[in-house]
Each structure stands twice: as structure tokens, then as C-alpha cells.
Amino acid sequence: MTLFRTVVPAAEPVTLSEAKRTLRLDHDSEDELIGGLIRAAREEVEASCGLALIDQGWRLALDRLPRSGRVLLGRHPVREVLSVTVYGSEGEASLVDPASYRLDGTSRPARLHFRAVPAPGVAMNGIEIDFAAGFGEAGTDVPDLLKRAMLVLVAHWYEFRASFSGADQPVSFPPGYERLIAPWRSRRL
Template sequence: MTLVLTGAPEAEPVTVSEAKSFLRLAGSSEDTLIEGLIRAAREDVERATGLALIDQTWRLALDAVPRSDVVLLMRHPVREIIAVTAYGTEGEAALVSAGDYQADLISRPARLFFRARPEPMRALNGLEIDFRAGFGEAGPDVPDLLRRAILVLVAHWYEFRASFGPDEQPVAYPPQYERMIAAHRDRRL
């Protein structure tokens, strides 16, 4: 099972001007640095929580439909199933009809239940599921606590830009950041 980002977000949940205001910075000499810190902080929040903050497209490649006939989509929230493609033994692509599967986009993780298994499929990466995930197209669509977690992480990384030794750690993550994202982490039994 491989999950690949096929379409990156077109915006960030936090703007450079919002971050500069939070950092109490004037001028534009460090805008490029702040822009990079925002992107890195968003990616870190997404990695730690399993969320897609701003709309983005993903492809899940599987060798086969699981025995349970249920495929889990490990990005949340899933907004749309774009396409399900099965590859035959000779590599020919065939779109799987939407009537052959049922999508549960409310659950976390989102699920696809296959009513009819596409077969025969090639042995490796025989099934691809393309989907769109995210809270929306712009920063205000993202939960406020996650936007603030990004700002806290940007500020922390901005302040501690120099290198630190192992005996001076942890400086990578402020404690309030961990508390802010804790409620959004995907918990499993």
C-alpha cells in the first residue's frame, strides 16, 4: 500500500502576514524564510495528525482489494473520490464503476467498501484510488486550533534557527504545540 500526494495544496492555512504579525516582525527581508517555515509547519501538523489541512489530491495504490472488501483512506477529511482504477494483468487500465463500491467519507479513516471486486488485476499496484482531502481551499476553512499550532511552531522554529546539540534538546517542538494537535491525532486501539 502506497499513499502518494498527487496535487499539493494551492495555499497555506496561515499567510506570511499572519505569521509576521504573530512574530511581531515588520519588513519583508525574511518573508522567504517565514514562507518556508509555514510550509514545513503545515507538513508537520499533517504528518503528526494524518490530516490534510488545505484541499489536496492523493493516490492510494494497492496490490489488491483486502479480504474484508474495505479499503481505508489514511488522510482525513476525504471530500471526494475522484477515480478508482484497476489494472489488468497486461497493465490495461479500467475505471471501476461507482456502483461497484460504496464510499464512507464521514468516518476516520474514510472507507471504500467494494461490492464487486475488480479482477483479474496485476500482482503489484493493481488498484489505484484517487481522492481529494482537506478542510477546504483556504486558511479560514482549517480548524483554528490547528492554524494556531502552525503559528506556534513557526515562531518556535524562527526563534531557535541556530543549531543545538543533543544535550540542549528538546528545542524542536514546544510543549503547547503538542497539546494543540493532540485532539486531532488519529488514535487507534
């Protein structure tokens, strides 16, 4: 099972001006650095919580379907399933009829239940599920707690940017960051 992003977000949940207000900066000389910190903070929050903050495309590649016929999609919230493709023994692709599966997007993780799908003809990554995930197209759609967690990370990383090299980052997470993302983290029993 392999999950990877196919379409990157068109925007960031936190704007450059919001980050600069948090940092109390009024010059433009470090805008590129701050933009990179915003992007890194979004990716960290998404990875830590299994979320897609801004609308983006994802692909889940499977060797075969589980016996239960239920596949868990590893990003939340899932907005829609775009396609399910099964590859034959010669590598030919065939789309699965959307009537043969049903999405439960309210669960976390989202579940895709199949009634019947042909077995793939290739041994590895014979089934691909393309789906769209995210809270919306704009930062205003993202919950405030997650945006605040991003701003806390940006401020922390900005403050300690000269203490450690880029290869050593992130060295630490600020106090309170874990508390901000805790309600959004997936828990396992």
C-alpha cells in the same frame, strides 16, 4: 499499500502576514524563510495527525483489495473519491464503476466499501484510488486549533533557526504543540 499526494494545496492555512504578526516582524527581508517555515509547519501538522488541511489530491495504491472489501483512506477529511483504477496483466487500465463502491467520509479514517471489484492482473500496485481531501480551499476553512499549532511551530523554528543547521531540523517541538494537535490525532487501540 502506498499513499502519496498527487495535487499539492493551492494555498497555505496560515498567511505570511499572520505569521509575521505572530513573530512581531515588520520587515520583508526574511519572507522567503518564513514562507518555508509555514509550509514545513503545515506538512508537520498533516503528517502528525493524518490530515489534509487545504484541499489536495491523494492516491492510494494497493496490491489487492482486503477480503472485507473495505479500504481505509489515510487522510482526513476525504471530500470525494475521484476514481478507482484497476490494472490488468498487460498494464491496461480500467476504471471501476462508481456504483460498485461507497464512501464513508464521516468516519476517521474514511472508509471505501466495495461491492465487487475485479482482481488486478499485476502483482504490485494493481489498484489505484484517487481521492480529494482537505477542509476547504482557503485557510479560513481550517480549524483554528490547527492553525494555532502551525503558528506555534513557525515561531519556535524561527527562534531557533540559527542554533542548528537545516539538516538537523526540526530539533524540537515547542511546549504546548502536542496539546494543540491532540484532539486531531488518530488513536490506535
